[in-house]
Amino acid sequence: MTDLFQEPDDATPLDPSERDDLKQSWITHRRDLNEAEQENIVKGAAWARRSRGTNPADILSEDFAKTLHRRMFGDVWKWAGTYRRTERNIGIEAYRIPAEVPAMFDDIRYWVEHKTFPPDEIAVRLHHRLVAIHPFPNGNGRHARLMADLLIERLGGQPFSWGGGSLADIGTLRRGYVTALQAADSHDIRALLAFARS
Incomplete structure (x- = not known):
């Protein structure tokens, strides 16, 4: 069980109390956790695509974001869909999350309504803002990518490819993703x- 909670250096480590919220006792290795989470994410994505309309505003809310996270990770983690209460190596202070997430969605709805940026850019900026806030104990990148895909679909575009591979594995693809996020942190x-x- 030593490798179960091993994360890449650039990933968000779980607090020990959050690790205790693992629901499935059969998960004893990292590969088991990855498999269980991926299966849950697929179900969450299917729910999101069949249960919501085509209006971008349908998904641009705190309630939807929390429900989507719960649908993506709720079979695996008890804390799924709830904001983190502990500090991280990335993201804003935990106490600011309940104010920052609704403010972010206000901005995104404004950008959509007023066509402030092209559709791809609006969706990618949503992704970046969610990752920068880092509202949940874990799964923030995967959640933010799905939110961006759902938004671009509602804006008439195709889902993003996000490099076309698995960002869970340490390697060139993940390094490219993290480098791109860091550039966005610097407003590029x-x-x-x-x-x-x-």
Whole structure:
């Protein structure tokens, strides 16, 4: 069980109390956890695509974001769909999350309504803002990518490819993703836009 909670250096480590919230006792290795989470994510994505309309506003809310996270990770983690209460190596202070997430969705709805940016850029900026806030104990990148895919679909575009591989594995693809996120942190969204469509 030693490798169960091993994370890449650039990933968000779980707090020991959050590790205790693993629901499935059969999960004893990292590969088991990855498999269980991926199966749950597929179910969450299917729910999101069949249960919501085509209006972007249908998904641009705190309630939807929390429900989607719960649908993506709720078979695996008790804390799924709830905001983190502990500090991380990334993201804002935990106490700011309940105010920042609704403010972010206000911005995104404004951008959609007023066509402030092209559709791809709006969706990628949503992704970046969610990752920067890092509202949940874990799964933030996967949740943010699905939120961006759902938004671009509602804006008439195709889902993003996000490099066309698994970002869970340490390697060139993940390093490219993290580098693009870091550039966006410095207000240069171009690399993240290119990565999303690569």
